Structures are given as structure tokens and as C-alpha cells.
Amino acid sequence: MTATGTYTPRPGAAPLGRMIATQAALETKMLLRNGEQLLLTVVIPALVLVLFSSVDIIDTGQAEAVDFLAPGVLALAVMSTAFTGQAIATGFERRYGVLKRLASSPLPRWALMTAKTASVLVTEILQVVLLTAIALALGWSPHGDPLSVALLLLLGTAAFSGLGLLMAGTLKAEATLAAANLVFLLLLVSGGVMVPLDRFSQTTQDILGLLPITALSDGLRDVLLHGAGVPWGDLGILAVWAVVGLAAAGRFFRWE
């Protein structure tokens, strides 16, 4: 080829780091632009926090309402982003051929999943900052080791991501939308987020205690409310969910 034209081939993949960063940035932008997603990830957790700590509807025992609610709302925030939001977004990306189109781009699949995780973590950081600020303004006084909190949030993210991706990669987008919202609502009510678990019968408590949302809110509450050490039991439950969920997602996820 003598002359170089506009379209003369010059193929090549961008450096991996740049690909992952640009993919994560786009995913985050899409999430923050989506009204329904913002409702789930920001508005509902903030409302739960503000409403139920200022209005005395729920009996939170001896603790100040905000001290009881703040850890639960942080758990809710993780679930809303890593599970509900990610499931719905990924389900529709699958449905509209976004995952398919990206699969033939230079971006490897594992890098796409890494970018999705990064996007979830960035969103969670924004949520935690916002919700913490609201809680502190409402008079929250957190205790405990921030490292335990970070560990709980990370394992919770892994557990919910696995379940969310499993749903997105196996069900139809509409079914994912309905199911993810339904699960969100059920777990919001029954997972110890805003209703103390001891309102339920002992058998129900034992079962609910094995759910990832319960383990996460319970662990966060142990640390932040009671100043407990590393909540190994809850971390263990989250770890099992994470391993099972991610393995199942890896096995059953269909890209189109």
C-alpha cells in the first residue's frame, strides 16, 4: 500500500488498563443517568434512613433509631447496587445486544466483568459517602473498626454481584426486572434492614439469618452499633453466598 487513506487498516487493542477504565466509566455513567436505578440506589435508601429515623414507626429497641437504621441502610445500598441495579442493567444489556457487541470488541470478557465490578464499587462509595453524611446529620454515632466494615461491604458486594449476574445471565430481561425488584422489596422488609429480626418467630429468624442481606446488615450492626470485633459468622455466610453465586453465574451466564 503506497498512499495512506483515512480508513487504511491500523488495528490494535487499547492497553488493558485503559479499556477497563473507559468501560467502568461508561457503565457508571449509564447507571447514574438512569432514573429508575437512582431511585433504587439513592432515593430509597436515603428515604428509609430519613423517614424512619425521624418518625417513630419502627421499634428499634433501646438504640437510637438512626444508630439502628444506618448499618441496615448501608447494607441496603450494597444490595441495591450490586444485586438489583446490576441485575437489571446487565439483563437489558444482554437483551439489547450490548454484551454481544462488546464480546467482539478488543475488550476481553473478564475485563468487562472487572469493569462492571469497578463500576459497582464506585457507585457504592458514592452511596456510602452520601448515606453516611445523612446519617451523621441525623445524629448517628458509629462505632467499631472501619476495616471490618470494609470487609463486610466487599464480601456483601461479591455475594450480591454473583446472584445479580446469575439472574441477568439466565432470565429474560423483563423477568429479571420484575424478580430483582421483588427480591429487593422482600429483603428490604425481612432482611433486618429496617425491621429488627426479633420481630419474627425463632424459626423464621433462623432461616432469615442465612440470607446475604441479613448477614450483611447484622454484621454491620454488630460492628457499627455494638462496636463488636470481626463478625466472622456473618462474613462466613457472605463468603459462601459469594462463592456459590459467582460460580453459578460463571457457569450458567449466557451472553445473548
Add this chain to the structure above:
Amino acid sequence: MRSEPVVQVHALVKRYGTKTAVDGLDLVARAGVTAVLGPNGAGKTTTVETCEGYRKPDSGTVRVLGLDPVRQARELHPRIGVMLQSGGVYSGARADEMLRHVARLHAHPLDVNALIERLGLDSCGRTTYRRLSGGQQQRLALAMAVVGRPELVFLDEPTAGLDPQARRATWDLVRDLRSDGVSVILTTHYMDEAEQLADDVAIIDGGRVIAQGTPEELCRGGAENTLRFMGRPGLDVGSLLKALPADCTAAELTPGSYRVIGKVDPQLLATVTSWCAQHGVMPEKISVERHTLEDVFLELTGKELRA
């Protein structure tokens, strides 16, 4: 230029459940523009998607730029550009945003602004993908396929549903790609698209390639051309036939309406008119019909292309 094959498909079989979509298909595409032509359900998309690495062959081999599209996907994907038949874009993304994103996944992308202008995507403004018109969505998908400066571009029905102007813009881009040394594989069920753009046409039906060649070769090989004229009824067709080359046929279809089938060239036309002059016949409404790919297709498959 037309040297090494860019795509080699050998004895490809692909089934979905009990339905066989591709049934022992052989296809060799060389540098330049190759059109894969066939009716809906012929196996075009399945073939192309196997080349893109989306589907694993049930049997047979596929090589694209010498690589196995499934096992060597990492190596292949940066070198090809893919335009899916539909979708492929975040519903909440703007056209320029998505195009810039795909550009950033490549090492040496095209100038995104120039490409946006060229394909008229600047008219999309801040509209998100789901609210773009079908034509805008198509052009965005086309832009996404070429922005990474690939060696080989796969376009799956790139002009389906486009208005004539947008169609022409797409054709112009394909021609520019070709002249800059990019190879293009495009599927279409528009005959004129294949005739206008392709160096090579593969006609697919029932999951197999039933004919392949340049548009000229296919038109020549498949069917002869037709010359028609009107004259006095009852002319001596036998005498006309004697004047014509051996492989021609001539007939009076309805009184005064004559048809000659054969290799119609200027010499044949001269032979017919001079025969008319010798017999004192004034031929009227002389027409020459060149056989198109459409005729070839109909002849080969017995089907209309867009059934």
C-alpha cells in the same frame, strides 16, 4: 490485491436444536468486498456470526485472517469490525458517547468527529440510543464497526430499512473502505447492493453456497440475456434463426412480438437489425434486458429474494 483469503469456511455445519441453519457451507472470501446474498433464513447471519466468533461450528472449520475465531478471539477481535443486525448499544447512551467509547477500546482509532460528521450522526445530538430513528441506529452501528481501523469489516444487512439517501451514504463508505484496503463481508438481500458494491458475490440458500463469483460472472453464467422487438406479424423466424449465432433462440411470442435469447452484444443487435433491413421490416420498441442477479437468484433457487 485479491490474494490471500480473508475468510475461509470449509464444510461448516451449525444446528439450533433440530433445525439446521448452515448445512455444509464452503466459502472463500478474498480481499475486497464480498456480498453474501440470500433470502431470510438462508443462513447468512449464522455464517457471519460464526466468522465473528459468536458461534462454535458443530462441524467444519472457519478461519478469519488465518485465525480460529473462537480459540484465537483475543488476537482476532482487534483486527475486525462488527456491525450487528440490530442493537449493540446501551439504551441510555448517546451516539457520540458510544462511538467514542468503542474508539477508546482500540489503539489507533479513526478521528471520531470526522466519522460522526461523515455519517450524519451529528444530527443525533444529545438523544439517547433508544430514541434514535432506525436509520440513525444503523449508521451508529456502522460507525462502531469501522472506528477501530480494522482490516476486515463484517456488516450484517447494513442498509436494511434505510432511506435511499442513507443507503447511498453507506455504499459510499463501503467503497472508501475498499479503496483504502479494508476488506468487507456484507450480508444483504438487496440485489442492487450486491451488484453495486461487491467484487464477489456468494449466493446462499438452505444453508449452502449455491453460486459464487463476480456479479458479471454470475449474470453471464446463470442466464442469457433477452432482446425484444416488435414487427410485422408472421415474420420468418426460421430465417432469422439462421442469421443468428448457433446458441441463440428466437420466437414470435404474440403476433408481431419477437424475442431473441442469447448472448446479447452489439454484434447480435447488428445482426438482428440487418436481418430486418433485408426483409423490409421496421423493428420497433427494440429492448435489451440484461439479466440481473435477481434473475440468477430466481433461476437458482426458484424463490423471490424478499419473500
